[in-house]
Structure formats: structure tokens, C-alpha cells
Amino acid sequence: MTKPLLELEDIRKLYPVKKGLIIQKEVGTVRAVDGVSFQLMPGETLAVVGESGCGKSTTARLAMRLIEPTSGTIRYDGQDITKATRQDMRRLRRDMQIIFQDPYSSLNPRMTVEEIIAEPMVVHNVGDRASRRDRVRELLRLVDLAPYHADRYPHEFSGGQRQRIGIARALSVSPRLIVCDEPVSALDVSIQAQIVNLLKDLQKEFGLTYLFISHGLAVVKHVSDRVAVMYLGQIVEIADKKNLYDNPRHPYTQALLAAAPEPDPSRRTAMKSLGGDLPSPLNPPSGCRFHTRCPLAQERCRSEVPALREIEPGHRAACHFAESVPSFTRFRNGEGIHPRLQERLALYARHKAALASVNA
Amino acid sequence: MSETILDIRGLVTAFNTRNGAIRAVDGISLSVRKGTTLGIVGESGSGKSMLSLSVMGLVPPPGRIAEGQVLYRGTDLTKLSAAQMRDLRGNRIAMIFQEPMTSLNPVHTVGFQIIEALRAHRKESPARLKEEAIEALRKVRIPSPERRFDEYPHQLSGGMRQRVMIAMALVCKPDLLIADEPTTALDVTIQAQILELLRELQAETGMAIILITHDLGVVAQVADEVAVMYAGKVVERAPVSRIFQDPQHPYTIGLMGSMPRMEEDVDRLVSISGVVPPPFRLPPGCRFNPRCPFVGSECRVEQPALAAMTDTHAVACWKAPLEEHV
Incomplete structure (x- = not known):
């Protein structure tokens, strides 16, 4: 069995909230990332999705030790790097590079x-x-x-x-791992597709491993092998792409999938929205953190924290009722694209390829 | 057929710059009827935001409306005085913007800001104004509106702020709402709430909506008619179902292919090559021709006009209908 390239074990990042100008008192803790664990295998893409404030970008930065975790262990290529010195980290970072969201402020x-x-x-x-x-x-x-x-x-x-x-900057030192922090979120639709295709080509060519942070479930479906869904600093579900999209077991994952506007005007009623807002990470709800917005919440969810447990091989979800949550089948392959549009897309792709070969 | 609320005819919005005159909006004709939603799709630089500012009479200097008419219920807005325009704006025609935090004043309460919008157009007692403002908050499904009335924008979440923006826009019961990327800055679950709200409010009030967005998914969910813009021009216009079933303009097709879909597993997205040209370096002929996979010699010479394919479907492309020409 291959060893994971990157492993996070029970990583936490807590930020104290202080009050007072001269005598500072700690009045609370923002639990930005609260016990996140995952393994990233060489050559695969693990996507971390979630809404703003769920801690996905913090997780990405923790994975590279750009910020220091409060507790937990980070292993890179089997080696514990949580306590690695600055010099060691510097050497290691040749292997791990990052691409940022905003192409304007990152150059x-x-x-x-x-x-x-x-x-x-x-x-x-x-x-x-x-x-x-x-x-x-x-x-x-x-x-x-x-x-x-x-x-x-x-x-x-x-x-x-x-x-x-x-x-290109990230690739210059031939890294093995690239953390992509929302690399296409700030770009126009037509440009997004170009960059997504480029990232996939580069991965194939150089055998790169990606940790891909995104808030868009549709983009993630195109680039990832596995997907982790985060909510309020915790992973609520992690699975192979196919399992996650075809058989989501956590109500939050289902809600995220349901909320994405479907590019099909004939199926409008399908869009169901989740009520309420994201609670503050300063004071997360008791029990299951999602219970304040969960349509299936019961008494037990308010008091008992659900563990992230295995539902089927390679598929883990943090819900007491993960087995009995009604199945969710919104996206069947092929449905939603009109056959004529399908043909026209194929025609477009053919002509584009032909034109490209003529130019080359 | 319901009444036409807004009828834009041959609108040109131009800027004089060092590089010569730029036409950010270049001869656009569109209309929207009562109770319907017109979706305007385009990427940055397509001129879609400048189009909405032109309708509102808010073109930033040195820009100006150089040609064309904007008919609101038969009145040409481009001919109105500043005072007459102020009467209409916020009253009969309202607008919401992308970023709710920067569009709300952080030093005033939510209630004060809604009343301010109302007071500009109505002479009523303070008690009555407050009642109406609270009613407006209730309309956009803000829980306990009496309490929210006295809160400041920073006390609200992003989704709540966007609801407040909508309440402010709708408090005078306009019959046209221009929504410029109203959900772009929001998370997907909140976006779904806001889109649903806009749909419900439209059903209640019968207002016409112009929805500007770059997201085809949003358009599919709320628009009745769609106009696709590219480099200052409308390149395709059709009812929403036609656009998604039978897109004719290569740019529209490219946009459809660029959009990752959840119901599909394709290895590569059908992307559009190249970038949108800057307005001072537009190519001769069809503006899309350097990026178009179907480009022919005629495309590089002359600009195609927006021509009707059917009663409701118009395309600006020399190759339309596509299958007959390529």
C-alpha cells in the first residue's frame, strides 16, 4: 500500500479573542479549525469544500505550516513536520507550493x-x-x-x-504537492474552464498531488478524486467523488448540493434552500454543529457530538443518522443537458481542436 | 402579453479616452415586460454593468449616453432632467448591487436607511414611515423585523444585508428592479435563499426584473428571457429554455461548455480560448472572431447584426443557424 504524501491528524487552530486595551482578558475562542484529519495520497486531488468561514483556507495554510496549528500532527511523506525547524520547513517547502485565489494581490x-x-x-x-x-x-x-x-x-x-x-511560479521548483486555494473563484467563467483544464493537464504530466480548496461543488467535481466537506471548522463528510455526489450521507452535503443553481430552466422547483445563517465559530452550537439548520435534527443532535465515522469503505460522515438520512439523487449523469446542446458542445470542441491543430 | 415596462433602443454609452472613443455599450436594444425577468449574461468587460447604470442615469463621467433611447413606460429617460430622474430612481426603478456591505452605510441603522429611501419619495408622518419600513423588512422574510430595524449593518450576516438591500430597493414598490450580480458575493446556500425570495416577491408585486449575472445557473433558475452580451453588444437573445436547448452563438455555446456541471462527468471542459478584448483594441468584424472555433473569412471583415432566427430568438453571427453553415 502506498503511503500518504500528506497527513493531518486532529489539527486544531484556535484564535483567542481578547478584550481590553491595557489589561487584556481572554473573552472567548474562535475555533477556526477544530479537529481536522485527512490523508492525501500521492497523485490524487483532495478537494475541501465549504462556505465562507468554514475554515477551509485555514486548513490549507495549516497543511503547509504557513500558520502554526494549536494542536495536532502534520506528516509529510511519513515525517512529522509539526515541530520541524524553520530551516527544515524551508527545505520542505520546495516540495509543497501554493496557488492563491486572487491573481491580483499575489504577484x-x-x-x-x-x-x-x-x-x-x-x-x-x-x-x-x-x-x-x-x-x-x-x-x-x-x-x-x-x-x-x-x-x-x-x-x-x-x-x-x-x-x-x-x-508557473508554483511549478518552478518541481514540487510534489500543490495547495490550490480557490484558484479559479476570482476568474470569469470562460477563463475558469481554461485554468481548470490546465491544472488537470499539469497533474497528468508531472504526477502532482493537489489539495484543492473551493466553495464551488461543480468545479470540485471536475478536478477532484476525493472530496471533504467542511462546516464550522470540522469535516462533516469525506468520500470518493462518486460516493459524495451520488450518495451524500450528511444533511449539510445534501443541502450544499441542493442549493447549487442548476443550469437547466426546465427543473426550477428543484432548488431547495437551507434556512438560516452560518452560526458564529466563536460560539458554535452544542452537539452537532449543524443542528441549528438541519431539517432532520432531533434531540440527540443537540446534545451529543457526532463522530466522523465510516459509513462504507472510504466514505465517512459525521451524522448520528448517516445511514438513515433519505437518499439524495439530484444529479443523474446526462440529465439536465439537452441532447441538442450536447451535440453543439461536441461540434464546438471538434472545431476548436481542428483550428488549434491548423494553427500549430 | 403584459405591458412593456422598459424598452431600450439602440443604446450607445461612450467614453472619450486617450485611446479614442470607447463604446462600453454599443447599440443595444432590449425590452422587459411586467412580471417577467430578463437575464443579462456576460463576463467582465462585456458592458453589462454599464448598461444597467445607463438605464439608471448613473453613467460615471466622462461617460455619456451618446445615442439611443431608454423608454420607461413610453418616457425616454435619456431626455429627463436630473430632478425628474431622481424622482423615478429608487421610486419606480430600483437597483441592488453585488456587495451589500459597501452599499449600506455603516454608521446608520438599517431602519434609518430604509426610511431615508422612502422619505425621498413620500411625504408621510415618521410613525407611518417606520411602519412601512418594518413592513418592508418583513416582506423580505427578515425574522423579528422590529428588532432588526434598530440594528447596524455590521450586526447582520451577508445574507441578511442583501435582504436589507432588497427591502430598501422595494420599499417604494418600484415596477422595475435592476439586480446587478445580487448573489455573486454570497455563499451558495444563501444565494438559493435570495433567488427564491426574488422569485416570490416578483410573483407578489408583478415587478419586472433585469438580472445581471455571469452565472448561467442563476439565469436558468430565475430568468424568462436571456440576453448574452459580449464586448458591448448583445450577441444572442432568446427565451431561457431556447438558450439552454438551442444556443446558436458560438460564444453562448462556449459559455455553456465552460460551466462545470454537477450532473456530468466530463474529462475536459469545453473552454473558450483567449480572452475578452479590451474595448480600445476590438478586432475588426465580429468581436468574437479571434476566439471563435467556427471563424470564417467573412467574420473577420464585417460585423454581423443581431438578426431574428425565430420570433423570439435573435443571433448576431454569420454562421447562424450553425448546422447549416459549418
Whole structure:
């Protein structure tokens, strides 16, 4: 059996809330990430989904130790890195890179594209000036930019192109793990699709492992092998993609799937919304954290915290009634796309491919 | 057929810049009838937000409406004085924006801000105004509206703030609501609540809605008619079911393919290559031609006009109907 590349075990990140200007008193704790565990296998994509404030981005940063966990263990390639020194971490980070959500604020406007992409290589002493130059050109080609872009500045590029630069920078030191923190959320629809396709191509080519953070369940279905759903700092369900979408066992997962607007005007009544708002992580509800919004909540849910337990092999859910939750089958393959649209999409793809080969 | 509330005819909104005159909205004709929703779809830079600002008479300088008419129940809004426009705006025509936090004033209570909107158009006693404001909060399904009335925006969640924005927009009972990406900043479960609310309120009041969005899923859920915009022009217009069953413009098809779907497992998305051209560097001919997989020589020379394929379906493409030409 292969070893996990990255393993988080009962990771917690608590932020104290203080009051008072001179004499500070702790008045509470924000439980941003509260006991998260998962394993990430080499070459796979694990997606972490959830609404804003659920702790998914904090989890991503904890996994790379960009912020320090309050408690828990992080293992990278079998080695405990929770207590690794700064020097050790620096070496390790050559192996783990990150792509950020906002392509505008994550690139230094005073650096040329070449300097941006080469920076990780400089930090990690990879190659000399000439070889780094060649590598930048090669990376630009990989992300479908042109070699002459190397001398330009970020402001000359569109959002999608900047995200490509961010990807090239992450790839420059040949990492094994890339944390993608909402890499397409800030982009236009047509550009999102380009970037999603690019990330999948790169994964195939270099055998990359992705930890993919997103709030969009539809995007996640396209990029991931496994999916973890987070709610108020905890994983409520984790499963293979197929199981999660075809047979979600946690009411929150079902609600998320049900709330996504379906691109099919003939099925409008299908959209069911979850009542209420996300409770504050400063004072999470007792028992099951979802019980305040759960349509199936019972007395037991208010008092007893459900464990994240195995429902079937590789499928875990944190719900007392995971076995008896009514099945949810909103998405059947092929349903929802009109055959004529299907044909036209195929026609579009064929012509696009033909045109691309002519140009090449 | 119900009454036409808004009829936009040949609207051009232009900006004079160092790079020459830019037409952010370039000859757009659209209309929306009472009780229906027109969805306007486009990516950033397509001109969809500038279109809504033009209707509201809020084009930021140095922009100006250079040509065309905006007929609201037969009155041309482009000919009205600033005072006349102020009378209509917020009263008969209301607007909600994407970001509820920046559109609400943080130093005033929710109730004060709703009353402010109301007082601009109605002369009534303070007690009566307060009653109406609370009623407006109740209408948008805010629990315990009497208590919320005295709260400040920061005390509310994102979804609640968007409800307050809607309450403010609807307090004068407008017959046209322009919603510019009303759910983009919201989480998916909250988005579903807000879309449902808009649908219910429309059924109750019969207002017409212009919904601007980049999300085809949202359009599928709430729009009756759809206009797809690209680089300042409408490239396709049809009833919502036609758009999703029989899209004709290559850009519309590309958008459909770019959208990841949950009911489908495809290995690669059908993406659109390239990027939206900046308005000062538009290509000759059809503006989509550099990105279009069906491009032909005629597309690079002359711009296609929006032409009717059926009574309700219009397309601006030399290759339409697609199967006959490619």
C-alpha cells in the first residue's frame, strides 16, 4: 500500500479573542479549525469544500505550516513536520507550493514575470542564472504563455493570465504537492474552464498531488478524486467523488448540493434552500454543529457530538443518522443537458481542436 | 402579453479616452415586460454593468449616453432632467448591487436607511414611515423585523444585508428592479435563499426584473428571457429554455461548455480560448472572431447584426443557424 504524501491528524487552530486595551482578558475562542484529519495520497486531488468561514483556507495554510496549528500532527511523506525547524520547513517547502485565489494581490507588481517565476528557484538555490532563465521560458510555455512575456509586469496581464503566472511560479521548483486555494473563484467563467483544464493537464504530466480548496461543488467535481466537506471548522463528510455526489450521507452535503443553481430552466422547483445563517465559530452550537439548520435534527443532535465515522469503505460522515438520512439523487449523469446542446458542445470542441491543430 | 415596462433602443454609452472613443455599450436594444425577468449574461468587460447604470442615469463621467433611447413606460429617460430622474430612481426603478456591505452605510441603522429611501419619495408622518419600513423588512422574510430595524449593518450576516438591500430597493414598490450580480458575493446556500425570495416577491408585486449575472445557473433558475452580451453588444437573445436547448452563438455555446456541471462527468471542459478584448483594441468584424472555433473569412471583415432566427430568438453571427453553415 502506498503511503500518504500528506497527513493531518486532529489539527486544531484556535484564535483567542481578547478584550481590553491595557489589561487584556481572554473573552472567548474562535475555533477556526477544530479537529481536522485527512490523508492525501500521492497523485490524487483532495478537494475541501465549504462556505465562507468554514475554515477551509485555514486548513490549507495549516497543511503547509504557513500558520502554526494549536494542536495536532502534520506528516509529510511519513515525517512529522509539526515541530520541524524553520530551516527544515524551508527545505520542505520546495516540495509543497501554493496557488492563491486572487491573481491580483499575489504577484508583486514591481517584479517582472521572469523575476516572479524564478523567485522560488532563487530562494531554494536551484540552478544558476542562465539555467533559471531557460526554465522560466519552459514554464511559460507549459502554462500556455509566450517566452516574450518574461520581461513584462503583472499589470499587463488579465486575471486568467496572472493565474497562469502564479501556476508557473508554483511549478518552478518541481514540487510534489500543490495547495490550490480557490484558484479559479476570482476568474470569469470562460477563463475558469481554461485554468481548470490546465491544472488537470499539469497533474497528468508531472504526477502532482493537489489539495484543492473551493466553495464551488461543480468545479470540485471536475478536478477532484476525493472530496471533504467542511462546516464550522470540522469535516462533516469525506468520500470518493462518486460516493459524495451520488450518495451524500450528511444533511449539510445534501443541502450544499441542493442549493447549487442548476443550469437547466426546465427543473426550477428543484432548488431547495437551507434556512438560516452560518452560526458564529466563536460560539458554535452544542452537539452537532449543524443542528441549528438541519431539517432532520432531533434531540440527540443537540446534545451529543457526532463522530466522523465510516459509513462504507472510504466514505465517512459525521451524522448520528448517516445511514438513515433519505437518499439524495439530484444529479443523474446526462440529465439536465439537452441532447441538442450536447451535440453543439461536441461540434464546438471538434472545431476548436481542428483550428488549434491548423494553427500549430 | 403584459405591458412593456422598459424598452431600450439602440443604446450607445461612450467614453472619450486617450485611446479614442470607447463604446462600453454599443447599440443595444432590449425590452422587459411586467412580471417577467430578463437575464443579462456576460463576463467582465462585456458592458453589462454599464448598461444597467445607463438605464439608471448613473453613467460615471466622462461617460455619456451618446445615442439611443431608454423608454420607461413610453418616457425616454435619456431626455429627463436630473430632478425628474431622481424622482423615478429608487421610486419606480430600483437597483441592488453585488456587495451589500459597501452599499449600506455603516454608521446608520438599517431602519434609518430604509426610511431615508422612502422619505425621498413620500411625504408621510415618521410613525407611518417606520411602519412601512418594518413592513418592508418583513416582506423580505427578515425574522423579528422590529428588532432588526434598530440594528447596524455590521450586526447582520451577508445574507441578511442583501435582504436589507432588497427591502430598501422595494420599499417604494418600484415596477422595475435592476439586480446587478445580487448573489455573486454570497455563499451558495444563501444565494438559493435570495433567488427564491426574488422569485416570490416578483410573483407578489408583478415587478419586472433585469438580472445581471455571469452565472448561467442563476439565469436558468430565475430568468424568462436571456440576453448574452459580449464586448458591448448583445450577441444572442432568446427565451431561457431556447438558450439552454438551442444556443446558436458560438460564444453562448462556449459559455455553456465552460460551466462545470454537477450532473456530468466530463474529462475536459469545453473552454473558450483567449480572452475578452479590451474595448480600445476590438478586432475588426465580429468581436468574437479571434476566439471563435467556427471563424470564417467573412467574420473577420464585417460585423454581423443581431438578426431574428425565430420570433423570439435573435443571433448576431454569420454562421447562424450553425448546422447549416459549418
